[in-house]
Amino acid sequence: MKKKPKKPNxxxxxxxxxxxxxxxxxxxxxxxxxxxxxAGETPKAVAAFNNLKLxxxxxxxGKYTIQVINLLEHPQLARDNQILAVPTLxxxxxxxxxxxxxDLSDTERVLVGLDLVGRNAAKY
Amino acid sequence: xxxxNRHIQLKELPKSPTGIRGLDDITNGGLPKGRxxxxxxxxxxxxxxxxxxxxxxxxxxxxxxxxxLSFEETEKELTANVASLGFDLARLVEQKKIxxxxxxxxxxxxxxxxxxxxxxxxxxxxxxxxxxxxxxxVLDTIETLFSGLPNxxxxxxxxxxxxxxxxxxxxxxxxxxxxxxxxFTREGLEEYVSDCVILLDHRVSDQASIRRLRVVKYRGSTHxxxxxxxxxxxxGFSVLPVTSLGLNHSSSLERISTGIPRxxxxxxxxxxxxxxxxxxxxxxxxxxxxxxxxFVEAACKRHERVLFFTFExxxxxxxxxxxxxxxxLEPWVKKGLLQxxxxxxxxxGLETHLVTxxxxxxxxxPDIVIxxxxxxxxxxxxxxEVKAMLLRLLxxxxxxxxxxxxxSLTNAGGDATExxxxxxxxxxxxxxxxxxxxxxxERNRGLYVLKSRGMEHSNQIREFKLTGHGIELVxxxxxxxxxxxxxxxxxxETKDDAAQLARNQEIKGKQFGLARKREALEAQIQLLRxxxxxxxxxxxxxxxxxxxxxxxxxQDKARMAKSRKSDARTGQQPAKPGTK
Numbered sequence: 001m002k003k004k005p006k007k008p009n010x011x012x013x014x015x016x017x018x019x020x021x022x023x024x025x026x027x028x029x030x031x032x033x034x035x036x037x038x039a040g041e042t043p044k045a046v047a048a049f050n051n052l053k054l055x056x057x058x059x060x061x062g063k064y065t066i067q068v069i070n071l072l073e074h075p076q077l078a079r080d081n082q083i084l085a086v087p088t089l090x091x092x093x094x095x096x097x098x099x100x101x102x103d104l105s106d107t108e109r110v111l112v113g114l115d116l117v118g119r120n121a122a123k124y
Numbered sequence: 125x126x127x128x129n130r131h132i133q134l135k136e137l138p139k140s141p142t143g144i145r146g147l148d149d150i151t152n153g154g155l156p157k158g159r160x161x162x163x164x165x166x167x168x169x170x171x172x173x174x175x176x177x178x179x180x181x182x183x184x185x186x187x188x189x190x191x192x193l194s195f196e197e198t199e200k201e202l203t204a205n206v207a208s209l210g211f212d213l214a215r216l217v218e219q220k221k222i223x224x225x226x227x228x229x230x231x232x233x234x235x236x237x238x239x240x241x242x243x244x245x246x247x248x249x250x251x252x253x254x255x256x257x258x259x260x261x262v263l264d265t266i267e268t269l270f271s272g273l274p275n276x277x278x279x280x281x282x283x284x285x286x287x288x289x290x291x292x293x294x295x296x297x298x299x300x301x302x303x304x305x306x307x308f309t310r311e312g313l314e315e316y317v318s319d320c321v322i323l324l325d326h327r328v329s330d331q332a333s334i335r336r337l338r339v340v341k342y343r344g345s346t347h348x349x350x351x352x353x354x355x356x357x358x359x360g361f362s363v364l365p366v367t368s369l370g371l372n373h374s375s376s377l378e379r380i381s382t383g384i385p386r387x388x389x390x391x392x393x394x395x396x397x398x399x400x401x402x403x404x405x406x407x408x409x410x411x412x413x414x415x416x417x418x419f420v421e422a423a424c425k426r427h428e429r430v431l432f433f434t435f436e437x438x439x440x441x442x443x444x445x446x447x448x449x450x451x452x453l454e455p456w457v458k459k460g461l462l463q464x465x466x467x468x469x470x471x472x473g474l475e476t477h478l479v480t481x482x483x484x485x486x487x488x489x490p491d492i493v494i495x496x497x498x499x500x501x502x503x504x505x506x507x508x509e510v511k512a513m514l515l516r517l518l519x520x521x522x523x524x525x526x527x528x529x530x531x532s533l534t535n536a537g538g539d540a541t542e543x544x545x546x547x548x549x550x551x552x553x554x555x556x557x558x559x560x561x562x563x564x565x566e567r568n569r570g571l572y573v574l575k576s577r578g579m580e581h582s583n584q585i586r587e588f589k590l591t592g593h594g595i596e597l598v599x600x601x602x603x604x605x606x607x608x609x610x611x612x613x614x615x616x617e618t619k620d621d622a623a624q625l626a627r628n629q630e631i632k633g634k635q636f637g638l639a640r641k642r643e644a645l646e647a648q649i650q651l652l653r654x655x656x657x658x659x660x661x662x663x664x665x666x667x668x669x670x671x672x673x674x675x676x677x678x679q680d681k682a683r684m685a686k687s688r689k690s691d692a693r694t695g696q697q698p699a700k701p702g703t704k
Contacts, residue, residue, distance in 0.1 A: 039243035047238070071244060075251040082228045083244040085273060098233065101273070105238035113235030 032056075032064035033093040034114075037078070039071045039086045044103045048087035051104035059116050089113075137344045140188070140260070140296040143181025144174070146363030150339060150348040155320055160287050160297040162317035164308045165324030170335065170356050171300040172197070173209065174324065175262040177361045178298055180211045182260045183221035188296075190260035191223040191252040195268035199224040209360045223252045229272030236274040242282040246289060253295060261290060261297045270311050287316050308340065319343050325351070329506075334473045337363050353475030357483075364479055364516065375399070375578075376525065383422030384415070386597035387556075390573055390582035396554050397578060398491075399525040401518055403548070405532040406558030410569050411590055412531035413437075415556065416494050417446045417453060418595050419529060424456035428491035431484060432464045435500040439464035450593040463488055469500040474513045477501070482520055493521055497531040498548070514548050553577045558588065561600075561609045568609035570600060587613070 036052060038045035049068060056064045071078045071086065081090065085101040091114055100113035111117045139153035148154050155161045155178070163171050172194075179190035194202055202224060203213040216222040225248065252258065269279055290297045299317060301309035308314045314321055321340040326333060336351040354363040379394035388395045396402050402419075404412045420430050434442055442464070443453045456462035465484055469477070485493060495517075501510045514530075521528045530552075549555065555574040560567050569588040573581045586597040587609045601608040601616050608616045 037244065039247060044239060044241070051238075071247045075247045078244050078248045079225060079251070084227060084229065084242055084248075084269075085240040085245075086243040087240065088244065098235070100235040100237050102236045102238035102240040107237075109235055109237035113237065 030063050031093055032060050032091070033067070034064060035067045035069060035081075035090040035092055037069050037071055037081070037083045037086055037088045037090065041070075045087050047103040047105065048089070051107070051110070052089060055104070055107060055110055055114075059111070059114075091115075139345075140182070141186055142178045143185050144177055144361045144363060146352065146354070147337070147361075150337075150352060150363060151320075151342060152346055155296055155298070156342070156345070157296050158294040159291055159319040160299055160317045161320040161322065162299050162301060162309070162313055163322045163324065164301045164303050164314075166303045166326060169303075169324040169326040170354075170361065171324060172202075172264050173206065173356055174322075174361055175264050175298045175300055176202070176206050176211065177209070179222060179260055179262055180206075180213075180216065180360075183216055188259035189221045189223070189256040190262065191225070191249065191256070191258045191295075192262045192264065193225050193227055193249065193252070194264050195227050195229060195272075196265060198226045202226075208358070209356070210358060211360070220256045223256050223258060225252055229268055231272050231274075234273065240275075240278065242269075242279075242286065245282075246286065249286075249290075253293065259295055261295045262300070263297065264300045265302060266299050267301050267309065267311050267313065283313075284316055314341075324354075329473070334475050336475070353478065355476055355479035355483075357480075359483070362479055362483065364475070364482065380426070380428075380527065381422050382415075383418035383420075384595050384597060386586065387415075387571075387595075390584070390586065390597075391554065391576055392580040394579075396527065398527055399522055400553035400577070401522075401528045401530070401551060402554045402556070403530045403532060403552040404556045404558060405534050407534055407560055410558035410560060411588060411595070412533070412558060413442065413496055414446070414449055414451070414590055414595055415558075416496055416529055416531055417442075417451045420453065420462060420492070420494060421451050421456070423492050424453075424459075424461045427461065429489060430456070430462045430492045430494065431488050431490035432462065432494045432496070433481060434464060434466045434494075434496050435469045436497065438466050442466075448592075449590045449595070463490075470503065474501060474506070474509055478513050478517055481517060485521070485524070485526070490526060492527045492529060494529045495531070497533045499532050511548055515551060518551055561587075563608055563610070564612040564615075566610045566612060570609060571597065 034052065034056070036045075036049060038048065049066075052066060056066065069077055071083065077083070083090075087101070087103060089100040089104060089110070091098040091100075098113055098115065100110055102109075104110050108117075138157040139151070139155065140157040141148050141154035142151075163174055165171050176192065179192055182188040182190050192202070197205065203217075206213055213222060213224065217224055227245070227248070249261065253261065266283070269283070270276060273279060287297070299313060301311070301313045303323075304310040304312070308321060308323060318341075320342045323338045323340050325336045325338070327336070328334070335354050335356065337354045338351045339347045339349065352363050354361060376398040378398040379396065380398050381388050381395040382391065404415050406412050416432075420432060423430050432439075432442075437445070439457075443457075446453055453462060457464065463484075465481075467477070467480075472480075481493075498510075498514060501513070518528060530548075532548075552575070554576040557572055557574045559570050561570045562568075569590075570585045571588040572583070572585045575581075585600050585602075587600045589596045589598060601613040
């Protein structure tokens with residue numbers, strides 16, 4: 001299991017900005033746990049990870065964790081977490097669990113999937 | 125023939141036996157080994173059970189562990205559902221013979237962003253196969269993917285890849301799919317599964333459900349192409365490949381008694397052939413069931429096993445009724461030689477009847493099977509189906525060398541007596557016809573042998589009587605008045621006796637008169653003769669006189685010539701002047 005916790009240094013400043021910010025719906029969740037299931041380091045997996053990182057940096061800076069799980073190494077987790085498609089991004093926290101499949105190249109869909117769309121819309 | 129078949133089979137592709145009764149016969153050995161098979165059909169037609177039985181039989185009978193990937197039901201639900209078929213999934217899972225895995229897909233939980241593949245599914249299947257060394261895989265129902273995941277294009281490509289991958293792994297796979305409106309499956313899965321496609325069907329006809337199975341396609345193998353009825357019951361799935369049996373059953377020379385001595389006599393003295401088909405047809409109340417029961421009793425006395433399907437009476441009612449004519453059936457039931465199976469024909473569909481019958485026959489292993497009556501199945505215009513069903517049953521019975529005894533109710537009146545309602549006459553070996561003979565305000569029963577293949581049989585009508593000690597056959601009166609039975613027969617016989625007596629007396633009188641005439645005639649002849657004799661004597665006397673006179677004349681003439689000294693010439697011819 002590759003755990004890649006995001007740099008802790010950015011954490012302190014971000015929550016504050018989020019709380020100050022425009023999103024009360026988001027306020028309850030100051031801790032985001034995101035899991036990315038991949039099956040080997042395929043181009044799609046790499047793309048998904050990069051896309052995810054970008055989005056998180058933009059939207060959830062400082063309060064998110066990304067766990068990358070390679071199912072080839074931990075096949076049991078595919079059953080346990082009902083994973084079929086890869087890459088699958090799973091929002092473990094905040095609950096409810098949500099899933100987004102694909103290489104996350106469509107940012108809009110990812111934001112919808114992660115329920116971050118309100119924040120995005122408020123930007124405009 | 126069998127050796128030829130085996131030869132062909134060796135050449136055919138390897139097969140994975142399903143263990144489903146009947147299906148392996150249709151497919152010549154099972155599903156294509158190491159390849160995918162598509163099982164499709166509408167809702168509730170038994171796809172999941174089919175697949176499950178394939179796995180369970182594989183695990184328990186052929187030592188081939190199997191993986192069941194369920195896209196619809198959870199492991200718990202599945203285990204509970206198939207428990208009704210007698211499959212103990214939980215134990216098999218524990219023994220690592222079966223791997224159950226529920227694949228949960230909920231469209232609402234997914235968001236798609238960009239391209240994806242189904243590697244996760246591959247990994248799960250791989251893990252499952254590896255964990256138990258599976259040889260069989262079921263994906264039930266893979267089409268759920270299409271409703272659960274976005275982007276059909278990706279799914280199709282992935283599905284194709286999955287099937288190829290499974291083939292490479294060498295596992296025998298069953299995919300189940302819901303039937304589409306214009307194609308076998310909603311998503312056109314038959315495009316991907318080219319090796320074997322099996323179609324299940326569940327339809328309702330005349331309020332009775334009929335399940336049917338058809339092998340639509342089986343690449344590289346011969347297979348039965350008909351629709352075969354199948355049944356799902358407490359023992360699982362069974363398919364009836366009975367139409368594939370054909371007519372190659374061997375025939376028997378053994379004869380078995382009908383239980384009625386006179387009837388045996390009518391059938392060249394020995395009764396029915398074993399493993400033949402006997403039909404007793406007749407109008408209501410002519411004693412069809414009684415003849416059947418008499419046969420049953422006789423068979424049980426020979427320690428043969430009899431399975432009695434009754435569609436009109438309950439077993440106890442039938443036994444009570446038979447007791448009244450002195451046929452005791454209870455003891456044989458108690459001894460286990462006789463088994464009744466009473467159902468209403470409308471209870472379930474024809475196929476189910478057939479399958480149930482065959483299952484019971486297989487379980488009880490009878491020597492004789494009675495169906496009373498067969499035309500109870502006919503409702504409306506399903507005669508051809510009934511005939512097909514009976515044909516299948518008959519073939520099955522013949523193959524098992526079981527004697528079949530059917531009764532058939534024909535419509536009263538008309539010329540329909542020789543027509544059975546289900547037109548199965550061509551299937552029958554020995555056909556007894558019972559008919560009402562209505563004379564003089566009385567109704568009596570007549571019996572005759574309409575046909576009996578392979579034996580000499582009587583062409584006579586017998587009167588058929590139900591007595592307190594069973595069935596008796598009596599010669600009917602056949603005379604100038606036609607065929608008479610019952611009291612008409614008795615009175616006619618008395619009348620005949622009287623007439624006979626009168627005739628005898630008349631003859632005697634005539635003979636007497638004749639003798640008298642002869643006497644008179646002879647007397648007359650005598651008289652004439654004596655008259656003639658008298659006349660004759662007279663005539664002779666005259667002739668004598670005449671002759672004498674003539675002689676004298678000649679002598680006189682000669683004497684006269686002598687005296688006149690006539691020449692010798694005239695003297696030489698003395699007669700001439702005499703005649704002048």
